[in-house]
Amino acid sequence: MSTLAGDLAHALGNVAAMQELYADDITWTLPVTLGRIGGTHEGKEAVVALNKMSFGAYDRAAGTDVDIHEEFEAEGGRSVARIRARLTVRATGEGYENDYVLLVRGREGKIVEVVEYLDTLKVMEYEGLRKFLPAIPGVVIS
Numbered sequence: 001m002s003t004l005a006g007d008l009a010h011a012l013g014n015v016a017a018m019q020e021l022y023a024d025d026i027t028w029t030l031p032v033t034l035g036r037i038g039g040t041h042e043g044k045e046a047v048v049a050l051n052k053m054s055f056g057a058y059d060r061a062a063g064t065d066v067d068i069h070e071e072f073e074a075e076g077g078r079s080v081a082r083i084r085a086r087l088t089v090r091a092t093g094e095g096y097e098n099d100y101v102l103l104v105r106g107r108e109g110k111i112v113e114v115v116e117y118l119d120t121l122k123v124m125e126y127e128g129l130r131k132f133l134p135a136i137p138g139v140v141i142s
Helices: 004-011 015-020 032-037 044-055 127-135
Strands: 022-030 039-042 065-073 078-088 095-107 110-118
Touching: 004 015, 004 065, 004 078, 004 095, 004 110, 015 022, 015 044, 022 032, 022 044, 032 044, 039 044
Parallel strands: 022 110
Antiparallel strands: 022 039, 065 078, 078 095, 095 110
16 A cells, blocks of 8 residues: 555655655644754745754665554545654764654645654654754754
């Protein structure tokens, strides 16, 4: 089964591939516990900037490994993917792993809304993220 949520999960870490999935009026909502990057980001330009910032802490050359645990589609262009993502923290070389839920709404084959859930406390278990995420412009760990 292929859903927009699953397509997004497979594209994670590849911002160019991610933005190909987006409608111009996309919104992306993150937990507010992530500080200034938390909340809702509106419009393709803002969401792509968020994606670039979010993946800036990770080593692109090491790649992104995503396991999809569940994926399903609902009415109204909605789909859900529950995933585990593994990346490498660029600053320290630590292997990062966390579980995510991506709630996606699509229209005419493009993503118009993403609501992302993750364990934000787990992010702080990684020394490289605790130390270096605040150095990324716009990121404040609260």
